[in-house]
Amino acid sequence: MQGLDSTITNVALPYMQAGLMAGSDQITWVLTSYVIAAAVMTAPVGWLAARLGRRRLFITCLAGFTLASMLCGAAQTLGQMVAFRLLQGIFGAAFVPLSQATMLDTFPMERRAEAMAVWGIGVMVGPVLGPVLGGWLTGLGDWRWVFYVNLPVGVLAMLGLVAVMPPDRPDPARGFDWTGFLALALGIGALQLLLDRGEGLDWFAAPEIMAEAMLAVLGFYLFGVHMLTAPRPFLPPAMFRDTNLVMALLATFLNGTVLLASTALLAGYLQKLAGYPVEAAGLAMMPRGLGTMAGMLLAGWLGRRVDQRRLMALGVLLLAWSVHEMSQWTPEIEGTRLAATLALQGFATGLSSNPLSVLAYATLAPHWRGDAAGLIALFRNTGNAVGVSVTAVVLARMAQVSHAELAAHVTPFNRLLQDGSATARLLGPGSATGPWLLEGMIGHAAAVIAASDTWRLLTVAALLPLPLIALMRRPGS
Numbered sequence: 001m002q003g004l005d006s007t008i009t010n011v012a013l014p015y016m017q018a019g020l021m022a023g024s025d026q027i028t029w030v031l032t033s034y035v036i037a038a039a040v041m042t043a044p045v046g047w048l049a050a051r052l053g054r055r056r057l058f059i060t061c062l063a064g065f066t067l068a069s070m071l072c073g074a075a076q077t078l079g080q081m082v083a084f085r086l087l088q089g090i091f092g093a094a095f096v097p098l099s100q101a102t103m104l105d106t107f108p109m110e111r112r113a114e115a116m117a118v119w120g121i122g123v124m125v126g127p128v129l130g131p132v133l134g135g136w137l138t139g140l141g142d143w144r145w146v147f148y149v150n151l152p153v154g155v156l157a158m159l160g161l162v163a164v165m166p167p168d169r170p171d172p173a174r175g176f177d178w179t180g181f182l183a184l185a186l187g188i189g190a191l192q193l194l195l196d197r198g199e200g201l202d203w204f205a206a207p208e209i210m211a212e213a214m215l216a217v218l219g220f221y222l223f224g225v226h227m228l229t230a231p232r233p234f235l236p237p238a239m240f241r242d243t244n245l246v247m248a249l250l251a252t253f254l255n256g257t258v259l260l261a262s263t264a265l266l267a268g269y270l271q272k273l274a275g276y277p278v279e280a281a282g283l284a285m286m287p288r289g290l291g292t293m294a295g296m297l298l299a300g301w302l303g304r305r306v307d308q309r310r311l312m313a314l315g316v317l318l319l320a321w322s323v324h325e326m327s328q329w330t331p332e333i334e335g336t337r338l339a340a341t342l343a344l345q346g347f348a349t350g351l352s353s354n355p356l357s358v359l360a361y362a363t364l365a366p367h368w369r370g371d372a373a374g375l376i377a378l379f380r381n382t383g384n385a386v387g388v389s390v391t392a393v394v395l396a397r398m399a400q401v402s403h404a405e406l407a408a409h410v411t412p413f414n415r416l417l418q419d420g421s422a423t424a425r426l427l428g429p430g431s432a433t434g435p436w437l438l439e440g441m442i443g444h445a446a447a448v449i450a451a452s453d454t455w456r457l458l459t460v461a462a463l464l465p466l467p468l469i470a471l472m473r474r475p476g477s
Helices: 008-019 029-041 045-052 054-074 078-092 095-106 109-140 150-164 178-197 207-229 237-241 243-273 278-284 286-302 308-327 335-362 366-407 422-427 434-463 466-470
Strands: none
Touching (some): 029 078, 029 178, 029 243, 095 109, 243 308, 243 366, 243 466
């Protein structure tokens, strides 16, 4: 359910934009609200599981996630959709840590690898089926079905937990650093609001953006001071002395800024500029998920034979190459070239993600692994949200610049519009429909150029983890 919901909405975004009467920069809030809520609420999952009991919390989160999915499907305005997606992210944040903890406690050590492989199928199937299922449901009925599909799955999962998951004993005495958590939530939430609303409000010319910037700085400052001075902080400062973990956190954030942003940009490109029907757009994005699966399997097989840092570096280079290849596309891109590029991009993602996880914990003390897992999820989701927001802003700005540059060459004095040809008669200043046709052609060309420029920027971002890998230590060294 969580894997699907992180990808199934990408293909349906253009239809949501029309149904909710949102701008191209505003509709990305549907993605960012979910991932930010999931990022922030990952932190207290361990405390909530101890206080309420893991079984009770798991069932409650499934019920809340399923209900929030129904509310998302029924949303009538962008404000309602963002609020319900926030609710969906709050409940969905617990799925991965709770399922992993339950699996590790249920299976003995000698069967955990087998269990992890089965569990990993669910992780890999989500990105494969998400775009395809989203396109099929949107084309078959309505974009709202990408949320309604969670109802039967959620009910089945709840019944399964009630039937087979044994009850556990809560620990009401377990403490939690709410001061540090709330300060961090304030910083992340204010930063995301600033990124989401800045373009529409002319950035720091608006009092709201200034206030959000000050709140973000205040939240991060209070979190840092509290972490360094509190006797039992939300995150132990000594954990950040581990170089591998710090480098892995930065690399996770940078990878997150590229992957979801590239997917969101691709969905709009295929449907709005290349003219793909929504079902075809979903199928066209499927090779990326298959490539991810192949990359993860190969990385797992090579992990004991090859230095993990080399595998990760190769994955980073292939990811950057694939994103740069996307910047060379035109709307007339051949299907085979598109599929090959996306398959390579997915393969690079899978090839680098497994080594990154191994390196993150390679030199970390065992008693910090739980905190590190939540922190890695926080950086990944925050990177996803920041990447989508920044990409939407860059895309809008690049489109405006390209439109202005192209329109500067279209004047009544342009000889191509005065040569008496059929094109000049159709588009020239004397034509009643000429200005409208020209505006549509310029707008389309500007959007294509803007997408290429944005993918070039993402290429640079994809290469940034390379120097971080050089600072990591090899497992066992």
